[in-house]
Amino acid sequence: MQKTILVTGGAGYIGSHCAKLLSKKRFRVVVYDSLVRGYRDAVKYGEFFQGDIGDRASLDALFTSYPIDAVMHFAAFIAVGESVEKPDLYLTNNYEKTLVLLDAMAAHGVGKFIFSSTSALYGDPQYVPIDENHPLNPVNPYSRSKAQVEQTLREREASQGLQSVVFRYFNAAGADSEGELGERHDPETHLAPLVIRAALGAGKPLSIFGTDYDTPDGTCVRDYIHVNDLCSAHILGLEHLFAGRPSDVFNLGNGNGFSVKEIVATVEKITGKKVPCKYEARRAGDVSRLIANAEKAKRVLGWKTDYPDIRDIIGSALAFQKGRS
Ligand SMILES: NC(=O)c1ccc[n+]([C@@H]2O[C@H](COP(=O)([O-])OP(=O)(O)OC[C@H]3O[C@@H](n4cnc5c(N)ncnc54)[C@H](O)[C@@H]3O)[C@@H](O)[C@H]2O)c1
Incomplete structure (x- = not known):
């Protein structure tokens, strides 16, 4: 039933x-x-x-x-x-x-x-x-x-x-692959839409908080x-x-970490546009790296990711943002 x-x-x-x-x-x-x-x-x-x-x-x-x-x-x-x-x-x-x-x-x-x-x-x-x-x-x-x-x-x-x-x-x-739905927080605090909007000239320059973290390029690493x-x-x-x-x-999570600068580079590559960035001090409470081990969901639930590639994740978010502007 x-x-x-x-x-x-x-x-x-x-x-x-x-x-x-x-x-x-x-x-x-x-x-x-x-x-x-x-x-x-x-x-x-x-x-x-x-x-x-x-x-x-x-x-x-x-x-x-x-x-x-x-x-x-x-x-x-x-x-x-x-x-x-x-x-x-x-x-x-x-x-x-x-x-x-x-x-x-x-x-x-x-x-x-x-x-x-x-x-x-x-x-x-x-x-x-x-x-x-x-x-x-x-x-x-x-x-x-x-x-x-x-x-x-x-x-x-x-x-x-x-x-x-x-x-x-x-x-x-990311966003719905048919372009019907997407991320619409107000104010937006999440990185991908902020970078995309900055690239499209639809938002403020991107503030990057902290470039001295213990990560390969000094910016925070997250699992998207x-x-x-x-x-x-x-x-x-x-x-x-x-x-x-x-x-x-x-x-x-995907089990892969991407730094803020890597997300910026991905958006620049996909859009062909430069992302205007402002470098600012570290924000209280931000940790350097968050990367998932999601093996348990795979093992117990049989879960698998269909969109492991960061370019597909960013690309779908970009398509949604473009559809709105
Ligand atoms: N977006 C992320 O990256 C992320 C990460 C970790 C956890 N989460 C969790 O996932 C959930 C969904 O996040 P999201 O990004 O879709 O948030 P969102 O703000 O887009 O959606 C939350 C929805 O809940 C509604 N809502 C809030 N308080 C309510 C209330 N008291 N009564 C009825 N409706 C109420 C809002 O109107 C909104 O439509 C949240 O619980 C969030 O904590 C999100």
Whole structure:
């Protein structure tokens, strides 16, 4: 029988791409989003129900209206810098409101949950590539809010039997290959769209924070994973839960690191345009290298990446940005 999946935050970047893949895989999709940071026109797949995850009455109406089999929870605030300035906002929106969602699920007998966590949980890594056994060291309110949800999921499994799959994403990037969806954060804080906009003359010159890190060219190194590869992992995570397999935690990344300067060079090569750059001091909280060991997701879920090449990731993001300008 067709399963119904609730996608919170489905008007945002990753959630909208997942809603599309779920629909293609013939799941019934219900998107739940307050539009606080999302876009109604990004909900191109599934039914839309506008509401806040902290609004219990709205959630009760939702769970009464739809026979939800599992929840994919993307809704959150995502900017580390903002979380440092407004820690309570992140505690409330990302943690406390998730508790309201989990309570509503429990009240309506929904026991399967997929959660968007982050590699930021690992803090400044003791080793790379980082596997799931690496100690957690959430150093800002954003990553702490994710760690708190992870802890709650473990507790609710013990107390209520909630089954969950936690995905710790490295840097999500890229866009839908059909050009329908893409990354639209406002303000944008993620590197790929910022570099692309700078190249197209549609944004400010790119600020590069720190050129003296312990990396080959001195700029920070990150692991970029195509948004569609994140989505395919979510489908496998769902199948894992529907098959009755145990709750688990998985890193999602490519296992390759690219420096800020390498991303700039990639964008320059693809666009044929020079990226105007400003070199600035290191930003507090930025770590030198974050690279995933995602072998567990491959081994346990059978996941594989379809877009391992950084040029394809950047190329898809560029096509989306060009389509908007
Ligand atoms: N983008 C990345 O690189 C990245 C990396 C690691 C983890 N994540 C996690 O993935 C998830 C999705 O990230 P994204 O980049 O798609 O973010 P996004 O900002 O594009 O989307 C988040 C969506 O959640 C909605 N939302 C926020 N608070 C809400 C609330 N209280 N009630 C209802 N809707 C609410 C927003 O309106 C928005 O549509 C987040 O949980 C984020 O922490 C993202």
